[in-house]
Amino acid sequence: MRLEGKIAIVTGGARGLGEEMAKLFASEGATVIAADMSDLTYEQENVEGYKLNVTDTENCKELFNYVLEKHGKIDILVNNAGITRDGLTRKMTDEMWDLVIDVNLKGVFNLTKHVGPQMMQQGSGSIINISSIVGEYGNIGQANYAATKAGVIGLTKTWAKEFSRKGAAVRVNAITPGYTMTDILKTVPQDLLDKFAKQTMLGRLGQPEEIAKAALFLASEDASYVTGHTLSVNGGMRL
Numbered sequence: 331m332r333l334e335g336k337i338a339i340v341t342g343g344a345r346g347l348g349e350e351m352a353k354l355f356a357s358e359g360a361t362v363i364a365a366d367m368s369d370l371t372y373e374q375e376n377v378e379g380y381k382l383n384v385t386d387t388e389n390c391k392e393l394f395n396y397v398l399e400k401h402g403k404i405d406i407l408v409n410n411a412g413i414t415r416d417g418l419t420r421k422m423t424d425e426m427w428d429l430v431i432d433v434n435l436k437g438v439f440n441l442t443k444h445v446g447p448q449m450m451q452q453g454s455g456s457i458i459n460i461s462s463i464v465g466e467y468g469n470i471g472q473a474n475y476a477a478t479k480a481g482v483i484g485l486t487k488t489w490a491k492e493f494s495r496k497g498a499a500v501r502v503n504a505i506t507p508g509y510t511m512t513d514i515l516k517t518v519p520q521d522l523l524d525k526f527a528k529q530t531m532l533g534r535l536g537q538p539e540e541i542a543k544a545a546l547f548l549a550s551e552d553a554s555y556v557t558g559h560t561l562s563v564n565g566g567m568r569l
Contacts, residue, residue, distance in 0.1 A: 332550040334359035337401045339393070341384055341441065342411030343377075344368040346512040347460065350542035351408055352377050358546060360406065363397055384411045384437030394444040403452055406549045407445045409438040409482070410460040414514065416471045427474045434478035438485060446489055450498040456549045457493070457502040459486050460541075463564045466506055479506070483560055490558030501557035503548045508564025510536035531566025 338355050342348035343364025349372060352364040356376040364370055365382035380396070383389050397404055412434045415426040438459060449455025464472055465479025486504040493500040509515060509526045515535070527534050544563045547553050 331359035332546065332552065333406070336360040336405040336549075337397065337403055338362045338406035338408065338549065339365060339397060339404060339441070339445070340408040340410055341365045341382065341437070343370070344379070345371050346514070347507070347510065347538050347541050348408070348410045350538040351410065351545045354539070354542045354546055355406070355549065358550075360549075361401065363393070365393055366411070382411075384440055385432045387440050390440040391444060394441065394448070398448065404445050404448060404455065406456050406458070407442065407449075408458045408460065408545060408549075409442065411437055412460065412478075414472070414475050416475065418471050419473050422474060430474040430478055434475065435481045435485075438482055442485075442489065446493045446500070446502075449500045450493045450495065453497075454499045455493075455501070456553075457489065457500070458545050458548050459483075459502070459504045460545075461486075461504045461506045461560065463506050463508045463562065463567060466560075466562070467568065486560065487558050494557065499554075501548070501553065503553070503556060503558070504560045505541060505544050505548070506560055506562045506564065507541045508536055508562075508567040510538055510541055512538055526567070529567050530564065534565060536563065536565060 338360045340348050340352045343352045344366035352362045353374045356362045356374050362377045363380050365380045370379040415430050459482045461482040462479040464476045468476045483504050486502050490502040
């Protein structure tokens with residue numbers, strides 16, 4: 331029970347990586363608010379759904395106030411909500427660019443701008459930003475996505491410095507998953523999935539629970555001396 335008594339917010343918590351993290355955190359003793367635009371697709375003790383659009387600054391403030399009023403603290407924040415709108419740069423529309431920037435980058439900022447200072451005031455907390463291997467190495471047809479996920483790494487390093495001022499034990503880290511078998515990949519042709527798997531040292535794609543376990547480590551006291559770090563969970567993949 332590594333998260334006994336902890337209060338956690340997981341954005342994008344209705345399915346995929348967010349679902350796995352919310353369920354694992356709850357099984358380890360945390361009370362989890364799984365914030366998402368969609369309803370939860372599962373039932374788990376100590377996991378509460380909350381309708382959230384991370385691009386809506388007022389909605390993010392409302393969630394922050396709701397959790398603080400109900401639970402009195404926020405110990406863990408996982409900024410997981412994200413989307414893709416892929417296309418070669420010459421074909422990428424303003425709408426494709428703006429939407430990905432708003433969700434994947436501004437959406438991370440909108441909630442953390444409230445939670446980070448609160449954690450600093452209470453003297454402790456763990457913020458985990460879900461980036462991507464694409465943010466580290468880039469990828470053809472994903473200029474917008476790569477820009478946001480690289481930006482998330484920059485935010486992580488900045489916030490690790492900013493929120494630990496005055497001795498506050500607030501840790502901020504990022505996870506960069508490789509290709510992981512979530513719903514997004516279910517639309518990818520099998521021959522491409524096989525190609526991605528061969529590009530990893532372990533010869534396979536990741537599973538959502540493997541990313542969730544990395545997040546559990548960073549959320550727990552097992553990672554009490556880890557901050558400002560980017561944890562690559564990609565099976566040894568290089569794009």
